[in-house]
Amino acid sequence: MNLPTRLSNLGAAILDVLFPARCLLCNERTAAGADILFCPSCGGRLTIIQPPLCPCCGRLLPDSAASHLCGACLRQRPAFSKARALFIYDKFSAPLIHDFKYRGRTTGRRTFNALLRRSSVRQELKTPDLIIPVPLHHKRLRQRGFNQALTLARSLFPEDKRIIRTNLLVRRRWTTPQASLNGHERRKNLRNAFITAHAARVKGKNILLIDDVFTTGSTLNECAATLRHNGAHDIEALTLARVLE
Numbered sequence: 333m334n335l336p337t338r339l340s341n342l343g344a345a346i347l348d349v350l351f352p353a354r355c356l357l358c359n360e361r362t363a364a365g366a367d368i369l370f371c372p373s374c375g376g377r378l379t380i381i382q383p384p385l386c387p388c389c390g391r392l393l394p395d396s397a398a399s400h401l402c403g404a405c406l407r408q409r410p411a412f413s414k415a416r417a418l419f420i421y422d423k424f425s426a427p428l429i430h431d432f433k434y435r436g437r438t439t440g441r442r443t444f445n446a447l448l449r450r451s452s453v454r455q456e457l458k459t460p461d462l463i464i465p466v467p468l469h470h471k472r473l474r475q476r477g478f479n480q481a482l483t484l485a486r487s488l489f490p491e492d493k494r495i496i497r498t499n500l501l502v503r504r505r506w507t508t509p510q511a512s513l514n515g516h517e518r519r520k521n522l523r524n525a526f527i528t529a530h531a532a533r534v535k536g537k538n539i540l541l542i543d544d545v546f547t548t549g550s551t552l553n554e555c556a557a558t559l560r561h562n563g564a565h566d567i568e569a570l571t572l573a574r575v576l577e
């Protein structure tokens with residue numbers, strides 16, 4: 333073992349004594365140096381998304397033998413061409429998202445990155461020209477102090493920071509939090525909520541939208557429709573989690 337490696341191992345060992353790695357879900361101690369911070373029991377409860385699923389919106393099709401377009405996408409294709417997520421949003425993963433989104437707990441960032449690296453999602457998505465986190469309204473940004481979608485984009489794509497853009501898509505209207513609304517109300521609530529700033533910079537581009545959870549897809553759809561309207565070539569979306577529905 334060469335000296336730099338030995339020093340870095342020593343550094344990791346000291347860090348582990350000072351700040352022992354803990355499971356993101358139950359806070360039990362986990363293996364030192366692990367890039368995925370789940371204890372074996374919690375790791376087993378997280379449902380990683382796998383086919384069969386809708387090739388367009390990524391809806392899980394557990395009762396189907398193979399992947400196929402879901403009814404909703406057959407009726408009306410969303411404005412994004414593909415949406416993918418890493419794991420199911422359920423009672424096990426909800427606290428993980430909640431801590432990250434509302435409490436600004438960033439200890440999960442390395443885990444999110446490792447989950448993406450190990451998933452097939454990265455190969456399924458195009459290499460984007462631009463990565464755009466779903467924007468918060470400036471009032472909400474002031475309240476919360478950070479945009480979790482931006483934190484997530486930086487965690488998932490640390491090598492692509494120069495193409496992560498927060499100034500091209502703007503949430504211009506204050507909207508009721510989507511969590512309190514049903515599907516139809518969500519779409520209505522978001523109508524014309526976003527605008528593209530510097531339309532010329534999105535024209536002809538392949539764009540990857542980033543958000544924390546895919547619930548009905550209305551927010552991502554509205555963002556994608558706005559970008560498409562301004563000449564973006566293709567829009568795909570990636571979220572950490574997706575509801576099963």
Ligand SMILES: [Zn+2]
Pocket residue numbers: 355356357358359360370371372373374375
């Ligand atoms: Zn645990």
Ligand SMILES: [Zn+2]
Pocket residue numbers: 386387388389390391401402403404405406
């Ligand atoms: Zn679908």
